[in-house]
Amino acid sequence: MDKLITISEAAKRLGISPTTLRRWEESGKLIPERTQGNQRRYRLSQIEPATHLRQQDRKTLAYARVSSHDQKDDLERQKQVLELYCAQQGWTFELISDIGSGMNYYKKGLKRLLNEILIGNVGRLVITHKDRLLRFGAELVFSICEAKQVEVVMVNKGEDTTFEDDLATDVLEIITVFSARLYGSRSRKNKKLLDGVKQAVEDSRT
Structure with missing residues (x-):
């Protein structure tokens, strides 16, 4: 028997949002039947x-x-790397960018990216390296992509050349936030602690 299902059930089976199904109906791609109550x-x-x-x-x-x-x-x-790569593949794409720690899960761009994936609007995610997504937890995002049938493309599959510098910056940002909360952002203790951390970071880079 050819069972009839609701728009929510159809969207779930297809891995898309109900909004996408409504858009398909408007464009004539997939026309549903209607109940007496116009559902x-x-x-x-x-x-x-x-x-x-x-x-x-x-x-x-x-x-x-x-x-x-x-x-x-x-x-x-x-x-530029992402734009060139996508253009070479002939892909029409949208670019999302963030300035923020790789340990921060609440960045505006990342939240938008995850939301688009979860509601089924994304078929492909392109990044230069997995650490550009998140410092820790990128594998969890990749698992979500797999569940949502999103292809993940990493342009650079080798080591990220800025890993040490970026990680040091992440750690410095975390210490800055916590020391400011502990001592106050303008206190001498806060300044002394941050100067010491910055010097240690610089020493580690040489």
Whole structure:
């Protein structure tokens, strides 16, 4: 029997949002039946053939990130690498960027990226290196991408050449926040602690 299912059930089976299904209806891609109460109903026989529509409708997102404003040049370099790579593949894409620690899960761009993935709008994620996504926890995001059938493309699969510098910056930012909370941002103790940490970071880079 060709079962009728709701728009929510159809969206779940296809791995997309109900909003996408409504957009498909408006464009004539996938037309549902209507109940007497004017509710949308989809036949299971419609869902499997509609899989190819999902892939066509989902977008490619490219994501770039650096830890601090001092690294804006590196951010621009990442953007250029992503733009060139996507252009070479012939992909139409949207670029999202963040300036913030790789240990911070609450960056505006990252939150937008995850939301787009979770609601099923993304078919491909392009990054220069996994550490550009998150310093720790990138594998969790990749697992979400796998569950949502999002292809993850890493342009640079080797070691990130700025790993040590970026990690040092992340650690310095964390210590800055906690020392400011402990001593006050303008206190002598706070300044002395931060000067010592900065010197240790500089020494580790030489």
